[in-house]
Structures are given as structure tokens and as C-alpha cells.
Amino acid sequence: MAxxxxxxxxxxxxxxxxxxxxxxxxxxxxxxxxxxxxCDFSSDESYFAWSSGNCVVTIIxxxxxxxxxxxxxxxxxxxxxxxxILVDSKHEVEDCFGCNTISVFTGHLIRSVAFxxxxxxxxDKPCSPFxxxxxxxxxxxxxxxxxxxxxxxxxxxTGKLILQLMDHSDMVSHMTFNPLGNLVLISxxxxxxxxxxxxHNDGNMFRTLKMNNRPVYSCCWSHDGKTVVSVGMCKxxxxxxxxxxxxxxxxxxxxxxxxxxxFSPDDCLIASASWDTRVILWDxxxxxxxxxxxxxxxxxxxxxxxxxNGTWIRDVSFSSDGxxxxxxxxxxxxxxxxxxxxxxxxxxxxxxxxxxxxYSPSGRILAVGSRSGPVSFWKAPLCVxxxxxxxxxxxxxxxxxxxxxxxCIPKSLVEYLLYKEWE
Numbered sequence: 001m002a003x004x005x006x007x008x009x010x011x012x013x014x015x016x017x018x019x020x021x022x023x024x025x026x027x028x029x030x031x032x033x034x035x036x037x038x039c040d041f042s043s044d045e046s047y048f049a050w051s052s053g054n055c056v057v058t059i060i061x062x063x064x065x066x067x068x069x070x071x072x073x074x075x076x077x078x079x080x081x082x083x084x085i086l087v088d089s090k091h092e093v094e095d096c097f098g099c100n101t102i103s104v105f106t107g108h109l110i111r112s113v114a115f116x117x118x119x120x121x122x123x124d125k126p127c128s129p130f131x132x133x134x135x136x137x138x139x140x141x142x143x144x145x146x147x148x149x150x151x152x153x154x155x156x157x158t159g160k161l162i163l164q165l166m167d168h169s170d171m172v173s174h175m176t177f178n179p180l181g182n183l184v185l186i187s188x189x190x191x192x193x194x195x196x197x198x199x200h201n202d203g204n205m206f207r208t209l210k211m212n213n214r215p216v217y218s219c220c221w222s223h224d225g226k227t228v229v230s231v232g233m234c235k236x237x238x239x240x241x242x243x244x245x246x247x248x249x250x251x252x253x254x255x256x257x258x259x260x261x262x263f264s265p266d267d268c269l270i271a272s273a274s275w276d277t278r279v280i281l282w283d284x285x286x287x288x289x290x291x292x293x294x295x296x297x298x299x300x301x302x303x304x305x306x307x308x309n310g311t312w313i314r315d316v317s318f319s320s321d322g323x324x325x326x327x328x329x330x331x332x333x334x335x336x337x338x339x340x341x342x343x344x345x346x347x348x349x350x351x352x353x354x355x356x357x358x359y360s361p362s363g364r365i366l367a368v369g370s371r372s373g374p375v376s377f378w379k380a381p382l383c384v385x386x387x388x389x390x391x392x393x394x395x396x397x398x399x400x401x402x403x404x405x406x407x408c409i410p411k412s413l414v415e416y417l418l419y420k421e422w423e
Contacts, residue, residue: 015334015349016379018365020074021060023052023103023373033109036369038356042115042140043179045361047156049142051110052077052103053373057144059102059156062360069377077101102159104144106152112145115156116177116185116199141199143185145172151187153199163203167195174218180225188216194230194240207245211238217259222267223397227284229270231258237272237280239287249287253280255305262318262325266396268419269339271325273316276305279327281339283419285401290422291342295329315356320363322393323385328354328368336366336381347381392417 039050041062048062058077069075078101118139141162142154149168154161170191178184183199194209194216214233221228227248228240237251237258256276263270269290270282277300281291296311311331318325324346327335332352335345353371359380360367366378395417399407404417415421 012344013347013381015336015347015381017073017349018377018379019069019072020374020376021050021052021058021069021077022074023056023058023077034373035355035371036373036375037111038113038174039358039367039369039375040113040115041358041360041367042156043117043361047115047140047142048367049113049115049156050367050369050375051113051144052375055106055109057104057106057110057113057142057154059104059142059159061100064100078103104154104159106144106146108146108148108150110144111147111171112143112174112187114143114145114175114177114185116141116143116183117181118183118200141183143175143177145175145187147171149189149191151175151185151197153203163199165197165203165205167205167208168193170215173216176219176221178221178225179223182225186219186221186228188219188230188232190215192216192232194219194228209240209245212236217257218261220261220263222263222284223265224267227263227267229261229263229272231261231272233257235274237261237270237282239270239284251280251282251287253282253289254278255302256307256312259313260315262316264318265320265322266393268396268401269318269322271316271318273313273327275309275312276300277309277311277313277329278305279313279316279325279337281422285418288423290419291339293325293327293337293342295327295331295333295335314354315358317357317359317366319359319380320361321382321385323383323389324363324381326357326359326366326380328357334366334368334378338381338383349378351376388416 034053037051041048046063049059052058140156142156144152149170151165153163168189168191170189173188175187185197188194192213195205196207198204212234216230216232219230228242230238235254239249241248254274254276256274258272258274260273270284273279277296279293283290300309311329313327313329316327325337332350334349334351336347338346354368356369358367364380366380368376
């Protein structure tokens with residue numbers, strides 16, 4: 001892989017900052033408790049939430065507020081607890097930010113957030129929403145995971161507490177809802193476990209998964225809801241079959257703790273980010289390494305990769321077009337990568353003390369959280385991929401790897417659908 005230093009400055013584009021959101025309750029001192037450890041968009045991109053420090057999660061009606069936010073390079077976010085105001089068709093977009101932003105004081109420091117939505121179809125028969133007994137009719141909720149091991153479920157519209165889930169004995173490091181809309185939540189914790197909760201059944205915790213009895217840092221569902229990937233304080237990436245609730249693969253290749261993971265939109269690829277300064281792209285079907293994206297050039301020797309090297313990667317996120325990943329690292333840079341090219345990032349930008357990043361569902365914006373509480377929004381690089389590439393994404397969303405060889409297509413296309421050209 002080429003060294004960044006040997007690349008001309010104009011060969012790596014500068015990522016474009018759209019705006020910064022600064023919570024007014026933030027002390028801006030980088031003190032413990034002020035960090036923005038996590039942020040998330042709802043699946044329909046109607047809301048955005050982030051842990052804005054000091055036990056507060058801020059919820060923004062994104063579909064209404066983004067036009068206002070993008071007019072300014074920095075926006076102060078008011079601390080406004082209480083019931084949100086509905087935006088009707090007569091409401092002026094320019095005025096909606098202040099009156100619709102909700103700040104929820106959760107009572108405990110927040111380490112993870114996740115939006116969940118319900119299709120009201122669970123299994124083979126319709127199911128009433130789990131919050132009907134609490135006189136709430138929304139089908140969108142927000143979960144917050146806390147350092148004391150508790151998970152709290154909030155009504156996004158009002159900011160009111162709906163449920164509290166208690167079974168973890170240590171910090172809830174990450175959470176994600178099943179993308180199928182059945183309100184099944186999986187959470188990872190420093191207590192060494194992953195727990196699966198059914199919010200349609202009063203938040204019942206019906207399964208505990210264990211990796212290696214060490215802290216679990218992150219987890220993610222596949223888009224078809226059949227697989228979960230988890231990573232933690234070890235060099236392995238665990239791939240779980242959620243039907244049998246057993247480990248399908250343990251992927252080996254990293255040299256340090258693995259801290260973040262993500263599925264591609266077609267579920268063919270798994271991206272894992274590690275403190276060894278690398279993101280590895282894996283084949284989700286056979287567990288084979290396909291690509292490696294190095295963040296420190298030249299690549300560090302093993303002894304440095306295994307220790308503190310100044311370039312610990314904090315988070316990785318997959319774009320909705322399946323062609324890009326974004327990463328943030330301790331070296332003070334945000335990077336956008338075209339996954340078809342592994343030598344250098346497609347775009348970079350300096351950003352200090354970043355902790356998390358997540359693409360919007362449209363793939364046009366990347367949100368980045370920092371240690372002092374603010375969250376920034378960046379314009380994500382877009383590219384027009386070939387029809388062949390787009391066709392692969394479309395086909396693999398509906399055809400599993402085991403069924404691809406049975407398609408009546410040329411062998412070369414079979415190999416292309418299986419990402420053989422990357423091996």
C-alpha cells in the first residue's frame with residue numbers, strides 16, 4: 001500500500017464540513033461525562049439523536065430541521081426538556097429547529113443510542129405495539145444504553161420514558177435494533193455479554209450470548225436480520241447465526257482489540273475496525289479477508305500495532321450505496337474510503353477527538369461525535385458506479401451466496417457476484 005506522504009496533496013480530496021451542533025449544556029472542557037459517544041439516524045431519516053454529554057440525549061426532527069441547520073457553520077443547540085411540538089404543514093421550516101428539538105435528561109451517562117421502529121408485523125400474525133398499555137401510539141422509539149448497565153426506551157415524540165431494561169451488570173457499549181421492524185434489540189456490554197430483547201413482549205430479555213468473558217465493544221445486525229456480528233476486547237470478529245444463536249465464524253486477522261463493525265447494504269461484506277490501525281473487509285459468507293484499509297502509513301510493525309500507536313480507529317460506518325466506508329481515528333482525521341480502492345482514502349478532513357460516526361440512510365451525510373459533546377455533519381463523497389456494480393448490490397440483496405452458483409448466468413458473473421475479483 002502506498003504511503004500517504006508519497007501522494008500529492010491534490011490526490012486526496014478534502015471532506016466538506018456542513019455544520020457543527022454545539023449543545024449549550026456542554027462545558028467544552030473534554031471532561032469525563034461530556035463526550036458524544038454515539039449518534040444515530042432513524043431508518044426513515046426523520047429523526048437524528050446523539051448523546052450530547054452530561055446524561056443528555058438530544059433528539060432532532062431531522063426531516064424538518066436539516067434545511068435550517070445547513071445554513072450555518074455552527075448552531076447552538078438549546079437544552080429544552082419536555083414535550084416536543086408537532087410540526088404541521090403550516091409551520092415554517094426556518095423556525096422549526098428551536099421549538100422541536102427535545103433534550104432528554106436520562107439520569108445516567110450515555111454510551112450508546114439506537115432508533116427502533118415497528119412494522120407491527122411480528123412473525124406470522126399482526127401484533128399490537130408494545131407501548132399500547134402506556135397510552136403511546138408512536139411506532140418509533142429511541143433506546144439509550146448507560147454506564148450502569150441499564151437500557152432505557154423513550155418515546156421520540158415526547159421524550160417520555162416508556163420502558164427500562166435491566167439485566168446487564170456493566171456499561172452498555174452498543175445497541176442495534178433488528179432492521180426487519182420487529183423491535184428486537186441486541187445490546188453489547190462490558191460485562192462480556194450480548195443480550196437480545198423483545199420489546200413487543202414487554203422488553204423481555206430472551207437470550208444471552210457470550211464471546212470470551214471480556215468487554216464487548218460493538219455489535220450489528222445484517223439487513224436481513226439473520227446474522228449478528230460482535231467485536232470486543234480481543235482480536236477476533238464473532239459472526240452469529242441468529243436462528244441457531246450459535247457462532248458461525250470467528251474471523252482472525254486483526255492484531256489488536258476490534259472496536260467497531262458494520263455490514264454492507266447487501267450483507268455480503270463485513271467491515272471491522274481495530275486499534276491495530278486497520279479496517280478489514282471480510283466476505284460474510286466464508287469469512288475470508290477481501291481487503292485491508294491501513295490508516296497508518298507505512299503500516300506499523302506488529303509490536304506497535306498491538307499497543308498504543310496514536311492511530312486507534314474509533315468507529316466505522318458503511319454507506320447506503322455499498323461503495324464507501326467512513327472511519328474516525330485518534331490521529332485526528334476523518335476518512336472516506338471507496339471500497340474498490342484500498343491504497344488511499346477518497347477524502348480526508350482533520351477532526352480532533354472524534355469518537356463515533358454514522359452515515360445517514362440516504363448516504364449523503366456523515367455525522368461525527370466528539371469528546372467535548374458537539375456533533376458535526378460532513379458531506380459524504382458520492383460516485384456513479386457501473387451498472388454491473390449496482391446490479392450486484394441489487395441481486396445479492398435477494399440472493400444468498402449459497403444460491404448464486406445455481407443461477408443460470410456465465411461463470412464470470414457468478415464469480416463477480418461472489419466478490420471473487422477481490423480475493
